Amino acid sequence: MLKGLMRRVGNVLRGRTTLDEETVEELEAALVQADVSVPVAMEMAQQLRERAERERVTDEEGLLQLLRDEAYQRLAPHEGEIELADSPPTVILVLGVNGVGKTTTIAKLAHMFKSQGRNVLLAAGDTFRAAAVEQLQRWGERVGCDVIAQKMGADPGAVMFDALEAAKARGTDVVIADTAGRLHTKVNLMEELRKMGRIIERANGRPADERLLVIDANTGQNAINQAREFNQAVDVTGIAITKLDSTAKGGALLSLTAEMEIPLKLVGTGEKLEDLELFSAREFADGIV
Ligand SMILES: Nc1nc2c(ncn2[C@@H]2O[C@H](COP(=O)(O)OP(=O)(O)OP(=O)(O)O)[C@@H](O)[C@H]2O)c(=O)[nH]1
Ligand SMILES: [Mg+2]
Incomplete structure (x- = not known):
């Protein structure tokens, strides 16, 4: 790799x-x-x-x-893995700067859970970028799971609240929430993510079970800055590394793990629904040579 x-x-x-x-x-x-x-x-x-x-x-x-x-x-x-909570719904909040592959990773994860026989609900928490809601809805159709969404510009906290209400009413196993990769300022973005976190905690009786940070393997050294910033805002519980199928160098993971305790959980290896793997230190390291 x-x-x-x-x-x-x-x-x-x-x-x-x-x-x-x-x-x-x-x-x-x-x-x-x-x-x-x-x-x-x-x-x-x-x-x-x-x-x-x-x-x-x-x-x-x-x-x-x-x-x-x-x-x-x-x-x-x-090495870590995504674990489901004892009492459903398991809530996975997916974070990361714009373009790293959050929405695609959400679709792949939903596909993975569906193929394990679990029912999944997606929450369209990126209400900032034009067409982000529609993009998630298209994935929802392909994967075969419902998407809870409001209009562009809506409050993502309100979308989360709706999604959790729906999940409880339907007995949903897993709720996966999309988030914006960019707002007007970075401070705004981090504040919004914190707020989404608080709403999840109130609505589900506990913080989001997984705060999954998506990092593009092409990012280089800046990956560490991203991890630090998101971790400060929401206490990241896992990392998904995307685009390892590209010419990505991936060495940043070695420095990231040297500095931070965050578990590495998923690897994205393409643009298709099936292109998601659980992180394996052995495979990753063997890929070096
Ligand atoms: N080759 C490759 N491409 C990927 C992978 N994951 C995502 N992509 C591509 O990366 C681009 C951005 O993916 P998105 O899922 O829209 O990224 P995002 O983080 O949601 O972007 P924003 O919503 O703009 O913040 C798309 O063209 C995806 O097809 C991967 O593992 N490998
Ligand atoms: Mg997106």
Whole structure:
């Protein structure tokens, strides 16, 4: 999956049999180019060097295997999954800056739950962007689940309230809420998300069970800033990484996990309903080489 990282690091290690100072520096640079932050890249390169010496690994394939393992060790503690609440409806609030793939991920998740035999309701909480409501409604039709929506410009809190009322009346298993990726200002957006959170808490007797942050794998270092900001607003419980089918470098995940405790839960690998996987540290790390 980390195609860019694979290529870059592969190029550095190709034909090497020892990790001399120069190779370590090149390896650091390759990791940084694949969106790993400088401190984490330095740490990884250093650890790789120490392990190679200790374990007397001298061939290219062995070095690559060590790197895979290094990435795995870093990601494995962060592996998580979406869990359903004991008392339905499970409420999943989906967040992220504009264009990262929130609405598509919602449709994929709804499709996944439907195929497990659960009934799903979508809430059109992005009332800001033109046509956002219609986009979610089209997905709802394709997936085969109802969408609770109001007009563009409506209060997303009111949409959430409606959706939870409907969910309780119908015995819905899972409510998945779309949110805006952009408002007039970022402060507005964060305030609106907090407000949606409060309304969910009041209407469902507990905070949204999942506050899922969607991050585009192409985002690079900025992914960490996004995670920090959304986490401050709503206490993110999980991350979905989208567009890993593209040329995305994905290295930012390695720095993100170095800094934050948020579990990695889902991986988006395309534009179709089926293109959603549970996050696997092993697969992700193996994809490096
Ligand atoms: N290749 C690829 N494209 C994706 C993936 N997920 C989403 N997309 C595409 O990314 C674009 C934006 O997706 P949306 O789901 O509309 O993103 P959003 O975050 O809801 O965007 P806003 O509503 O504008 O904030 C669309 O063209 C999607 O088809 C993925 O995993 N892989
Ligand atoms: Mg959207």
